Amino acid sequence: MMLSLKTASLWPLPVRLACAALSGMLVAALLHAAWLDDMMAAVQAAQREEGRLRAEYVSAQARAKHLPQWRAQQRQAGAELALLEQQLPDQQAMAVLLTDINAAGQSRGLQFSLFKPGAPRPRAPYVALPITIQLRGSYHAMGALLADLARLPRIVTVHELALTLGKDRLLTLDAVLQAYRLPEAGERAAQAALSSKAGRSAAAPAWHPLATVAPYPYEAAALADPFGALPTAPAPGQRGSVAGPDPRRVREPLESVALPAISMVGSVQQAGRLNALLLAGQRVYRVAAGQYLGPDHGLVTQISEQALQYRELLQDAGGGWRERHGSLSLQKPGDTKASVPEATP
Numbered sequence: 001m002m003l004s005l006k007t008a009s010l011w012p013l014p015v016r017l018a019c020a021a022l023s024g025m026l027v028a029a030l031l032h033a034a035w036l037d038d039m040m041a042a043v044q045a046a047q048r049e050e051g052r053l054r055a056e057y058v059s060a061q062a063r064a065k066h067l068p069q070w071r072a073q074q075r076q077a078g079a080e081l082a083l084l085e086q087q088l089p090d091q092q093a094m095a096v097l098l099t100d101i102n103a104a105g106q107s108r109g110l111q112f113s114l115f116k117p118g119a120p121r122p123r124a125p126y127v128a129l130p131i132t133i134q135l136r137g138s139y140h141a142m143g144a145l146l147a148d149l150a151r152l153p154r155i156v157t158v159h160e161l162a163l164t165l166g167k168d169r170l171l172t173l174d175a176v177l178q179a180y181r182l183p184e185a186g187e188r189a190a191q192a193a194l195s196s197k198a199g200r201s202a203a204a205p206a207w208h209p210l211a212t213v214a215p216y217p218y219e220a221a222a223l224a225d226p227f228g229a230l231p232t233a234p235a236p237g238q239r240g241s242v243a244g245p246d247p248r249r250v251r252e253p254l255e256s257v258a259l260p261a262i263s264m265v266g267s268v269q270q271a272g273r274l275n276a277l278l279l280a281g282q283r284v285y286r287v288a289a290g291q292y293l294g295p296d297h298g299l300v301t302q303i304s305e306q307a308l309q310y311r312e313l314l315q316d317a318g319g320g321w322r323e324r325h326g327s328l329s330l331q332k333p334g335d336t337k338a339s340v341p342e343a344t345p
Helices: 005-010 013-064 067-086 091-107 139-150 185-198
Strands: 111-117 121-123 126-137 156-165 171-181 238-242 262-270 273-280 283-287 298-303 307-315 321-329
Touching: 091 111, 091 126, 091 139, 091 171, 126 139, 139 156, 139 171, 262 283, 262 321, 273 298
Parallel strands: none
Antiparallel strands: 111 126, 121 126, 126 171, 156 171, 238 321, 262 273, 273 283, 298 307, 307 321
8 A cells, every 4th residue: 555645644653653753863863964063063173273272382382492591681681771771861961961072073173163952852762862063174183073972981973974175175074963862751651652552563673682892093094184185374373283182191170161261360389380370160270380271282381470371282174283372361450351362473
């Protein structure tokens, strides 16, 4: 007898039960297959995650072997950073640095036509102070000045160098010096905020130990001036070319004071020698023959009760040195102006 689905309700009870059981088993098999597919996908995903975590673990284990070396590098970098920060003055010491730069130029016989500090430029973790300068003088004197700047205890760099030879055969140097200082509290907070915004996605730069660079003295003075600057004729009161000053000599206190700011106010005998009493600012100095005063290596040659004689050394355009003689006369009672050095023939 053939069974028809249209008459399934009329099927015998055993047949209907068998069909219902078969249908249930088929549905359960389909559901089980779908569940197995989901489980297999989950297992495969877990296996991939296990592989990724295992690779990360191996990589972290390899990096952990370098941890002592990295910590040593961190300590060395911290020590070098502290050493560099010692070369960065604070805002109060910046004025002293500017004075040192100016004195270095004057000690080389150079004339500052322009010395203009610009606006500070914050650059984490320091603040740069540009100084626009213009110098006039000889080629070798300018080279010696750059060597002097390299030997300063503070960091000073030179940028935008330009040399021009004038009709008077003197060189003009235009440049921008960069002095550096530590930031103030407010500047440091602003720099930290900018660094955090700009550096969140950036990778940390690789650290390398600093190379040891020792500044060398200027050793090209014996070479010819490439600009062919000619020596100028001695002016009245000056002598021809002579030996230059001793660069190893320790500078004396009055050499940082311009001669027009020094006046002779008296004299005193000491150990059978006559010493001059010189007023500079609010302080009186006792000076003997053989001591120095003024920025141009002024050597005291003779002292009397009425005047002090000195001899200066000036550097000409050709890099040579010449003498200039002058005197400081005793300031008479009632004078309101200090004696001014007078050139003597």
